[in-house]
Amino acid sequence: MAEDWVDLLDTARLTAVVDIGANPIDGDPPYGPMLREGLCTVVGFEPQPEALAELHAAAGPNERYLPHAVGDGGEHELKVTWMGGMTSLLEPDVERLSTLNEFARYGDVLQRSTIGTTRLDDIDDLGPLDLLKIDVQGSELTIFRNGRDTLAGAVAVHTEMSFTPLYRDQPLFGEVDAELRAQGFVLHTFAALKKWPIAPGVFDGNIFTTHQQHIEADVAYVKDFARLEELDADQVKHLALLAHHVYGSHDLAVRCLAHLVEAGVVDAQVLPAYGAAVGRSVTTNGVRSDR
Template sequence: MGEAIFSKSYAGDALSSWEIAHELSASVDGDALVVRDSIRYDWHLLRLYDPAFLYRKVRMRCVVKFLPTTTTSFYIHHYGGLDIAEIASDGTIVNRGVGTDLSANALADGAFEVDATFLSRHGSLSIGCSKNGGGVYAGTGLEQFALLSVLVETFDAYGELSRTPADERITLVDVGGQGGLQLKWMLRAEEITPVVFEPLASEAMAIRQTLSRIPGAQVVEKALANTSGPQKLFVTAGSFCSSLREPNFEILQHYPVGRVFEVVGTQQVECVRYDELFRAGVVPTPDVIKIDVQGFEYEVLLGFGHLLECCLAIELETHVVPIYRGQKLLGDIVDVLGDFGFALRQLTQVNHFDGDAVEFDALFTKRRDRIAALASPAKKKFEVIGEALGVPPYR
């Protein structure tokens, strides 16, 4: 695997770095972390966070000793509902999960050394208890195992993240990428080429530090719009509400969430049409577009121009009430995308407004007739996109 990029051993007091993430309890006893499950039906996990784990090949070497009251297996979990490994109390491997290498070897003191290697698509590692092949269960509340040490090493994962040929990878254009990719795309890192737009320099830098580990990934430090040139960005108390449109307090004053829309400053940001960047050879043709730009979705879509003809799916946040001044609403977006062969497939209410139907996540794909006319490679991409987005296939 080559030389480790990151290497750290957790033993003794350092084991307390692993935080309780779900239904279990843990306490340091001597040099060990003693783990008890819960009678609640839930995950039973400890979790460690570090961006060093994201888009890397991870090797975990855990030394665990099962206790007399154990009724569970030792479990290594990947955020997003994926299993890495399950080891029964007698050392039997009962689930190899999505890892690439796994072993469990008995030690002289009755403990086991569990050695697991896997591709990490998240900035966290999780260990805990599982039962009957499942990570979600109702436990006994008794001591399950003592964690004696964990060695974590990370390695470059370029080979693993490159295994999908370039012409088969999904080009994901993420507009408004603060916080990084959505989990559903992180879990498919080896299948995508992400192009993320984030105009705030500090946010763009943070995204670039980890996204650059995916082959072909780009972070473009610009805002997308329907016209190129500088525009005023309204920076809000909650940074996720910042927008190229001014918050509309005639609406927002009626909701407690309105306080995070308070404008705390403005700054000039450089805007550009996506199709202009495409013609300049800076960005590729999009297969799927995700837009979260707080009331500016319509203008961003117009900036893609004719490239919307080639796009297969679009996911965006939209509104039926103008919480930003002058914004276009859901109906306007349905109309413009209909001209490019898109149909609205899913509409999910976002409950930020006291239960009122104000904000929605909208999912569009090309209509059935457009999909039927696609060449085989594009149809295959559409299948992968549909699986990631949770859209039922056309019958």
């Protein structure tokens, strides 16, 4: 039986995921398939006690969850909102939210409390980091700026980004994009796009139909694949694994595998093995690997 392409990579450790804002209210995380297959470890951060308790109750052997609020290292006011997914260190922008059906209610602040934050670069026991998944309702840019040393070793960032400000002084797509590009990442794919109906229109009695306003997206950034030679072999291996298992990006995975083969790090059989795994023929530089 042909050896599996993952075995041929022969990684020294499991792919390491760090999840900031791991609240399970958002459903299955993008790395869920890797976690279920035992291909990654997860260190998650969730400051809300109830959400943290849920994470602990469901945690498997490769998961570890911590109560830290990651930020700039200072103290901030946490705004707990009617819709739990909008709880944030930023103040909901009521005027802006009122332009979208139902959003003003979602952003209604029910409770305020002061919490301390920890810089990503100051977390000593974080361990390795290959993929950073982050969903912190407007504080993403602050965390990226205070985690530059840690993110230098990462190969992918999965972040929520906003096109419309839902909070006061919220950094939008352009600012966050510029920071990640400055750190050596490039935009790879939009994993999800969220559109919402503009208020006050209601069509056929349904406030959620007939909408075109893009408000947010889950966006995947990866280290610049035009410069794979600047990464070490393990980073390229983990980028290939993430490209395949998290994003279904067979083209990016093959680019990583071809680079590893050319560098003499991985046996050339990894390419036909990958083709067999995805049920497709793979061609690189004119060399065909049939399924």
